């Protein structure tokens with residue numbers, strides 16, 4: 001069996017994974033992911049008990065029990081590049097033996113639900129709406145670095161996107177991936193809209209926000225808003241769901257993202273006091289995960 005070298009699977013002196021600083025025995029099968037490290041504390045405030053709390057950089061983790069279910073909540077910070085780190089280290093904690101540095105013979109499947117914030121792109125996704133990313137459009141490039149990405153991508157959807165958006169940006173081709181269908185069924189009811197989410201590789205230009213710098217394609221957001229593929233509309237912008245869905249599908253884990261809309265890109269309104277409005281979503285996800 002192949003041993004993974006020290007420079008590839010990096011294990012700290014205390015036996016924890018390099019960035020997360022988590023040890024294998026501290027990881028539950030059910031994982032809630034959030035961007036903001038302080039949201040970890042909020043999620044864990046619903047737990048019946050906490051067994052461990054670990055913090056390193058933007059990665060804050062608490063494992064505990066909620067209504068008898070063992071759950072780990074982890075913050076990933078901002079961006080799909082961070083998802084590459086978090087997903088690889090969570091998968092390593094579950095599926096690589098840290099003592100022998102070999103892949104375990106039995107696969108352990110993780111269930112991951114990201115609870116995030118988002119910008120709404122449709123009249124039916126105003127501020128306060130909860131939207132699950134049934135599909136994610138990646139404006140990032142993380143998935144392209146892994147073999148067989150085409151097996152988890154929706155190539156027909158990608159072609160339609162390039163066509164309808166009259167894609168002008170060079171050096172970047174959006175990709176399309178789906179969340180785990182059984183997990184979408186498990187988590188969403190009529191309180192959560194199923195949508196198509198763009199994971200942008202930035203908050204400003206890549207989401208069509210113009211402050212001082214002009215945009216390469218100033219019409220991109222309006223084309224995104226009117227995109228229609230067999231009745232499927234693009235609902236919202238956030239910054240992680242594509243690599244989360246894509247990498248999880250390649251690894252064999254179940255993953256999805258659900259967001260609370262805090263910026264109304266159609267009405268141009270914003271809820272800066274959103275922390276209260278995400279509480280109900282957090283509790284819903286904890287109940288259903």
Ligand SMILES: O=P(O)(O)O[C@H]1O[C@H](CO)[C@@H](O)[C@H]1O
Nearest residue numbers: 034035036078116117238239
């Ligand atoms: O609130 P979180 O979970 O961080 O999610 C969204 O908010 C951040 C940008 O403000 C990005 O991470 C985006 O995905």
Ligand SMILES: O=c1cc[nH]c(=O)[nH]1
Nearest residue numbers: 117118119238239263
């Ligand atoms: O507009 C928004 C709001 C939250 N997060 C994003 O990525 N975009």
